[in-house]
Amino acid sequence: MSTPTIRLSILDTSPIVQGATPQQALHNTVDLAALADTLGYHRYWVPEHHGMRGVASTSPAVLIAHLANTTKNLRLGAGGVLLPNHAPLLIAEQFTTLTALHPGRIDLGIGKAPGGRQQVINEIRPPQARTAKPFPHQLAELQTYLNPPENAPIKAIPAINGTPPPLWLLGSSPTSAKLAATLGLPYAYAHHLNPTQATEALNTYRSHFRPTPQTPTPTTLISLTVIAAETNTQAEYLAGPIRLKVLSRHQDTRIQLPTPEQAAAHPYTAADQTHLATHSAKLLLGNPEKLTTDLQAILDATGTGELMVTTPVYRHADRRRSYELLATITDQLNVTSKP
Secondary structure (H helix, E strand, O other): OOOOEOEEEEEOOOEOEOOOOHHHHHHHHHHHHHHHHHHOOOEEEEOOOOOOOOEOOOOHHHHHHHHHHHOOOOEEEEEEEEHHHOOHHHHHHHHHHHHHHOOOOEEEEEEOOOOOOHHHHHHHOOHHHHOOOOHHHHHHHHHHHHOOOOOOOOOOOOOOOOOOOOEEEEEOOHHHHHHHHHHOOOEEEEOOOOHHHHHHHHHHHHHHOOOOOOOOOOOEEEEEEEEEOOOHHHHHHHHHHHHHHHHHHHOOOOOOEOOHHHHHHOOOOHHHHHHHHHOHHHEEEEOHHHHHHHHHHHHHHHOOOEEEEEOOOOOHHHHHHHHHHHHOOHHHOEOOOOO
Protein backbone atom coordinates (compact mmCIF):
# COMPACT_ATOMS: atom_id res chain seq x y z
CA MET A 1 0.00 0.00 0.00
CA SER A 2 1.44 3.39 -0.98
CA THR A 3 2.06 6.15 1.56
CA PRO A 4 -0.57 8.90 1.19
CA THR A 5 0.62 12.25 -0.11
CA ILE A 6 -0.24 15.43 1.71
CA ARG A 7 -2.82 18.06 0.94
CA LEU A 8 -1.46 21.50 0.09
CA SER A 9 -3.59 24.58 0.78
CA ILE A 10 -3.28 28.38 0.90
CA LEU A 11 -3.90 31.06 3.52
CA ASP A 12 -4.14 34.46 1.85
CA THR A 13 -4.36 37.69 3.86
CA SER A 14 -4.72 39.81 0.70
CA PRO A 15 -1.53 41.72 1.61
CA ILE A 16 -1.44 45.45 0.83
CA VAL A 17 2.20 46.05 -0.03
CA GLN A 18 3.95 49.38 -0.05
CA GLY A 19 2.69 51.56 -2.91
CA ALA A 20 -0.38 49.38 -3.60
CA THR A 21 -4.08 49.75 -2.75
CA PRO A 22 -6.54 47.46 -0.94
CA GLN A 23 -8.40 47.07 -4.22
CA GLN A 24 -5.26 45.75 -5.94
CA ALA A 25 -4.67 43.38 -3.04
CA LEU A 26 -8.16 41.89 -3.38
CA HIS A 27 -7.81 41.50 -7.15
CA ASN A 28 -4.50 39.72 -6.54
CA THR A 29 -6.33 37.33 -4.21
CA VAL A 30 -8.87 36.52 -6.92
CA ASP A 31 -6.05 35.90 -9.40
CA LEU A 32 -4.11 33.71 -6.97
CA ALA A 33 -7.20 31.64 -6.12
CA ALA A 34 -7.75 30.99 -9.82
CA LEU A 35 -4.13 29.84 -10.15
CA ALA A 36 -4.43 27.61 -7.08
CA ASP A 37 -7.57 26.07 -8.56
CA THR A 38 -5.69 25.02 -11.70
CA LEU A 39 -2.63 23.79 -9.74
CA GLY A 40 -4.62 21.37 -7.61
CA TYR A 41 -4.45 23.07 -4.22
CA HIS A 42 -7.02 21.74 -1.75
CA ARG A 43 -8.24 24.73 0.28
CA TYR A 44 -8.02 28.49 0.04
CA TRP A 45 -8.71 30.34 3.29
CA VAL A 46 -8.96 34.07 3.97
CA PRO A 47 -8.71 35.68 7.43
CA GLU A 48 -10.53 38.39 9.35
CA HIS A 49 -8.43 41.43 10.24
CA HIS A 50 -9.56 44.98 10.96
CA GLY A 51 -7.91 48.37 10.59
CA MET A 52 -4.57 46.98 9.41
CA ARG A 53 -2.70 48.96 6.76
CA GLY A 54 -1.17 45.81 5.30
CA VAL A 55 -4.20 43.49 5.16
CA ALA A 56 -7.22 43.82 2.85
CA SER A 57 -9.06 40.69 4.03
CA THR A 58 -11.60 42.07 6.51
CA SER A 59 -14.84 40.25 5.58
CA PRO A 60 -14.28 36.52 5.02
CA ALA A 61 -17.87 35.63 4.10
CA VAL A 62 -18.03 38.34 1.41
CA LEU A 63 -14.66 37.43 -0.09
CA ILE A 64 -15.40 33.69 0.02
CA ALA A 65 -18.66 34.24 -1.87
CA HIS A 66 -16.77 35.92 -4.70
CA LEU A 67 -13.98 33.36 -4.78
CA ALA A 68 -16.49 30.51 -4.89
CA ASN A 69 -18.01 32.03 -8.02
CA THR A 70 -14.63 32.41 -9.73
CA THR A 71 -13.18 28.95 -8.96
CA LYS A 72 -14.40 25.40 -9.55
CA ASN A 73 -12.65 22.89 -7.30
CA LEU A 74 -11.09 24.67 -4.32
CA ARG A 75 -12.58 24.45 -0.87
CA LEU A 76 -13.05 28.05 0.28
CA GLY A 77 -13.02 29.02 3.91
CA ALA A 78 -12.40 31.47 6.70
CA GLY A 79 -9.05 31.25 8.39
CA GLY A 80 -10.76 32.37 10.41
CA VAL A 81 -13.84 34.18 11.59
CA LEU A 82 -12.95 35.75 14.95
CA LEU A 83 -16.02 34.66 16.87
CA PRO A 84 -15.97 37.15 19.79
CA ASN A 85 -16.45 39.92 17.20
CA HIS A 86 -19.80 38.49 16.07
CA ALA A 87 -23.12 37.12 17.18
CA PRO A 88 -22.87 33.34 16.57
CA LEU A 89 -26.31 33.29 14.93
CA LEU A 90 -25.14 35.69 12.20
CA ILE A 91 -22.06 33.57 11.44
CA ALA A 92 -24.23 30.46 11.20
CA GLU A 93 -26.56 32.23 8.78
CA GLN A 94 -23.72 33.55 6.61
CA PHE A 95 -21.84 30.27 6.29
CA THR A 96 -24.84 28.00 5.84
CA THR A 97 -25.95 30.38 3.08
CA LEU A 98 -22.54 29.94 1.43
CA THR A 99 -22.83 26.17 1.85
CA ALA A 100 -26.32 26.12 0.33
CA LEU A 101 -25.03 27.98 -2.73
CA HIS A 102 -21.72 26.08 -2.98
CA PRO A 103 -22.32 22.66 -1.41
CA GLY A 104 -19.25 20.68 -0.41
CA ARG A 105 -16.86 23.61 -0.91
CA ILE A 106 -17.14 25.79 2.20
CA ASP A 107 -15.16 25.62 5.47
CA LEU A 108 -15.73 27.66 8.62
CA GLY A 109 -12.56 28.26 10.61
CA ILE A 110 -13.07 29.92 13.99
CA GLY A 111 -10.53 31.91 15.98
CA LYS A 112 -10.46 33.80 19.25
CA ALA A 113 -7.99 36.66 18.61
CA PRO A 114 -9.35 40.21 18.23
CA GLY A 115 -7.85 40.72 14.75
CA GLY A 116 -6.81 44.34 15.15
CA ARG A 117 -6.02 47.18 17.53
CA GLN A 118 -8.28 47.39 20.57
CA GLN A 119 -9.70 50.75 19.51
CA VAL A 120 -10.81 49.31 16.17
CA ILE A 121 -12.21 46.10 17.65
CA ASN A 122 -14.24 48.06 20.20
CA GLU A 123 -15.99 49.80 17.31
CA ILE A 124 -16.88 46.44 15.74
CA ARG A 125 -18.42 45.00 18.89
CA PRO A 126 -18.46 46.50 22.41
CA PRO A 127 -16.19 44.77 24.93
CA GLN A 128 -19.10 43.69 27.12
CA ALA A 129 -20.69 41.86 24.18
CA ARG A 130 -17.42 40.16 23.19
CA THR A 131 -16.77 38.88 26.69
CA ALA A 132 -20.31 38.28 28.00
CA LYS A 133 -19.79 34.53 27.45
CA PRO A 134 -16.54 32.54 27.62
CA PHE A 135 -15.17 31.56 24.22
CA PRO A 136 -16.04 27.84 24.62
CA HIS A 137 -19.66 28.86 25.28
CA GLN A 138 -19.70 31.05 22.17
CA LEU A 139 -18.35 28.12 20.19
CA ALA A 140 -20.99 25.77 21.61
CA GLU A 141 -23.70 28.28 20.71
CA LEU A 142 -22.43 28.45 17.13
CA GLN A 143 -22.43 24.63 16.91
CA THR A 144 -26.06 24.59 18.06
CA TYR A 145 -27.06 27.03 15.33
CA LEU A 146 -25.18 25.04 12.68
CA ASN A 147 -26.91 21.80 13.76
CA PRO A 148 -30.20 22.98 15.29
CA PRO A 149 -32.38 20.45 17.11
CA GLU A 150 -35.92 20.07 15.85
CA ASN A 151 -37.41 21.87 18.85
CA ALA A 152 -34.90 24.75 18.94
CA PRO A 153 -36.70 28.07 19.61
CA ILE A 154 -34.22 29.94 17.41
CA LYS A 155 -32.91 28.43 14.19
CA ALA A 156 -30.36 29.65 11.68
CA ILE A 157 -31.80 29.73 8.19
CA PRO A 158 -30.77 27.98 5.94
CA ALA A 159 -28.99 25.67 8.42
CA ILE A 160 -32.15 23.63 8.95
CA ASN A 161 -32.50 20.70 6.55
CA GLY A 162 -29.04 21.41 5.18
CA THR A 163 -25.47 20.19 5.61
CA PRO A 164 -23.49 22.71 7.67
CA PRO A 165 -19.92 23.61 6.68
CA PRO A 166 -17.13 21.79 8.51
CA LEU A 167 -16.24 23.77 11.63
CA TRP A 168 -12.49 24.11 12.31
CA LEU A 169 -10.93 25.56 15.44
CA LEU A 170 -7.84 27.70 14.87
CA GLY A 171 -5.11 28.03 17.47
CA SER A 172 -1.43 28.19 18.29
CA SER A 173 -1.08 26.40 21.62
CA PRO A 174 -1.73 23.05 23.33
CA THR A 175 -4.67 24.73 25.12
CA SER A 176 -6.55 25.43 21.90
CA ALA A 177 -5.60 21.96 20.64
CA LYS A 178 -7.18 20.36 23.71
CA LEU A 179 -10.37 22.40 23.29
CA ALA A 180 -10.68 21.32 19.64
CA ALA A 181 -10.07 17.70 20.63
CA THR A 182 -12.64 17.59 23.43
CA LEU A 183 -15.24 19.13 21.11
CA GLY A 184 -14.37 16.70 18.32
CA LEU A 185 -13.50 19.50 15.88
CA PRO A 186 -10.84 19.61 13.17
CA TYR A 187 -7.86 21.69 14.33
CA ALA A 188 -5.74 24.20 12.37
CA TYR A 189 -2.44 25.02 14.06
CA ALA A 190 -0.71 28.36 13.32
CA HIS A 191 2.92 27.29 12.96
CA HIS A 192 3.59 30.69 11.37
CA LEU A 193 2.78 32.28 14.76
CA ASN A 194 4.26 29.70 17.15
CA PRO A 195 6.48 27.05 15.54
CA THR A 196 7.99 25.80 18.80
CA GLN A 197 4.81 24.19 20.18
CA ALA A 198 3.50 22.63 16.97
CA THR A 199 4.42 19.04 17.81
CA GLU A 200 3.18 19.32 21.42
CA ALA A 201 -0.10 20.86 20.30
CA LEU A 202 -0.87 18.20 17.70
CA ASN A 203 0.09 15.39 20.08
CA THR A 204 -2.23 16.95 22.67
CA TYR A 205 -5.01 17.11 20.10
CA ARG A 206 -4.67 13.45 19.15
CA SER A 207 -4.42 12.21 22.75
CA HIS A 208 -7.58 14.06 23.86
CA PHE A 209 -9.65 13.66 20.69
CA ARG A 210 -13.29 12.65 21.09
CA PRO A 211 -14.92 11.38 17.87
CA THR A 212 -18.12 12.96 16.61
CA PRO A 213 -20.36 12.05 13.65
CA GLN A 214 -19.00 15.09 11.80
CA THR A 215 -15.34 14.31 12.65
CA PRO A 216 -14.87 10.60 13.42
CA THR A 217 -11.06 10.74 13.38
CA PRO A 218 -8.48 13.42 14.34
CA THR A 219 -8.21 15.98 11.53
CA THR A 220 -5.51 18.65 11.42
CA LEU A 221 -3.66 21.11 9.27
CA ILE A 222 -0.68 23.35 9.92
CA SER A 223 -0.34 26.86 8.50
CA LEU A 224 3.20 27.87 7.53
CA THR A 225 5.02 30.86 6.10
CA VAL A 226 6.83 29.57 3.00
CA ILE A 227 8.70 31.32 0.19
CA ALA A 228 9.78 29.18 -2.76
CA ALA A 229 12.07 30.28 -5.59
CA GLU A 230 14.30 28.70 -8.19
CA THR A 231 17.36 29.12 -5.97
CA ASN A 232 17.97 29.45 -2.24
CA THR A 233 19.64 32.81 -2.86
CA GLN A 234 16.58 34.15 -4.66
CA ALA A 235 14.30 32.91 -1.89
CA GLU A 236 16.43 34.70 0.71
CA TYR A 237 16.21 37.89 -1.35
CA LEU A 238 12.42 37.62 -1.60
CA ALA A 239 12.23 37.08 2.17
CA GLY A 240 13.94 40.41 2.87
CA PRO A 241 10.70 42.43 2.97
CA ILE A 242 8.93 40.20 5.49
CA ARG A 243 12.05 40.16 7.67
CA LEU A 244 12.12 43.96 7.63
CA LYS A 245 8.40 44.10 8.41
CA VAL A 246 8.88 41.74 11.37
CA LEU A 247 11.68 44.00 12.60
CA SER A 248 9.49 47.09 12.25
CA ARG A 249 6.79 45.42 14.33
CA HIS A 250 9.37 44.69 17.01
CA GLN A 251 10.43 48.36 16.92
CA ASP A 252 6.78 49.50 16.92
CA THR A 253 7.08 51.35 13.61
CA ARG A 254 4.59 49.18 11.66
CA ILE A 255 5.42 49.41 7.95
CA GLN A 256 3.72 47.89 4.92
CA LEU A 257 5.66 45.21 3.07
CA PRO A 258 8.53 47.03 1.30
CA THR A 259 10.30 46.07 -1.91
CA PRO A 260 13.13 43.52 -1.83
CA GLU A 261 15.48 46.29 -2.94
CA GLN A 262 14.51 48.46 0.04
CA ALA A 263 14.93 45.54 2.41
CA ALA A 264 18.37 44.69 1.01
CA ALA A 265 19.52 48.30 1.41
CA HIS A 266 18.31 48.64 5.01
CA PRO A 267 21.12 49.37 7.52
CA TYR A 268 20.59 46.46 9.93
CA THR A 269 22.33 46.76 13.28
CA ALA A 270 23.82 43.82 15.17
CA ALA A 271 20.78 43.91 17.48
CA ASP A 272 18.49 43.81 14.45
CA GLN A 273 20.30 40.77 13.09
CA THR A 274 20.04 39.00 16.45
CA HIS A 275 16.31 39.65 16.65
CA LEU A 276 15.72 38.37 13.12
CA ALA A 277 17.80 35.26 13.77
CA THR A 278 15.60 34.30 16.72
CA HIS A 279 12.47 34.63 14.57
CA SER A 280 13.76 32.71 11.55
CA ALA A 281 12.03 29.50 12.66
CA LYS A 282 8.72 30.99 11.56
CA LEU A 283 9.91 31.30 7.96
CA LEU A 284 10.62 28.42 5.57
CA LEU A 285 12.30 29.33 2.31
CA GLY A 286 14.42 27.94 -0.47
CA ASN A 287 14.32 26.05 -3.74
CA PRO A 288 11.97 23.06 -4.20
CA GLU A 289 14.64 20.56 -3.12
CA LYS A 290 15.35 22.36 0.18
CA LEU A 291 11.66 22.91 0.91
CA THR A 292 10.91 19.24 0.30
CA THR A 293 13.32 18.36 3.09
CA ASP A 294 12.14 21.12 5.43
CA LEU A 295 8.42 20.46 4.95
CA GLN A 296 8.85 16.69 5.31
CA ALA A 297 10.57 17.29 8.65
CA ILE A 298 7.49 19.20 9.86
CA LEU A 299 5.19 16.46 8.60
CA ASP A 300 7.28 13.84 10.43
CA ALA A 301 7.31 15.82 13.67
CA THR A 302 3.60 16.68 13.76
CA GLY A 303 1.87 13.86 11.89
CA THR A 304 -0.45 16.25 10.09
CA GLY A 305 -1.73 15.47 6.62
CA GLU A 306 -2.20 19.00 5.35
CA LEU A 307 0.00 22.08 5.00
CA MET A 308 -1.56 25.50 4.51
CA VAL A 309 0.91 28.00 3.13
CA THR A 310 1.03 31.78 3.28
CA THR A 311 3.64 33.59 1.17
CA PRO A 312 4.35 37.22 2.12
CA VAL A 313 6.42 38.55 -0.79
CA TYR A 314 6.25 41.99 -2.37
CA ARG A 315 5.57 41.22 -6.04
CA HIS A 316 2.47 39.28 -7.02
CA ALA A 317 4.36 37.53 -9.82
CA ASP A 318 6.85 36.18 -7.27
CA ARG A 319 4.00 34.97 -5.08
CA ARG A 320 2.41 33.17 -8.02
CA ARG A 321 5.74 31.56 -8.90
CA SER A 322 6.26 30.42 -5.32
CA TYR A 323 2.94 28.54 -5.35
CA GLU A 324 3.73 27.05 -8.77
CA LEU A 325 7.02 25.67 -7.44
CA LEU A 326 5.40 24.31 -4.28
CA ALA A 327 2.82 22.45 -6.35
CA THR A 328 5.64 20.52 -8.04
CA ILE A 329 6.80 18.89 -4.79
CA THR A 330 3.45 17.80 -3.33
CA ASP A 331 3.81 14.22 -4.54
CA GLN A 332 7.25 14.00 -2.87
CA LEU A 333 5.82 14.73 0.60
CA ASN A 334 4.33 11.94 2.69
CA VAL A 335 2.04 11.78 5.70
CA THR A 336 3.70 10.34 8.80
CA SER A 337 1.05 8.58 10.86
CA LYS A 338 1.11 9.27 14.60
CA PRO A 339 -0.79 7.50 17.37
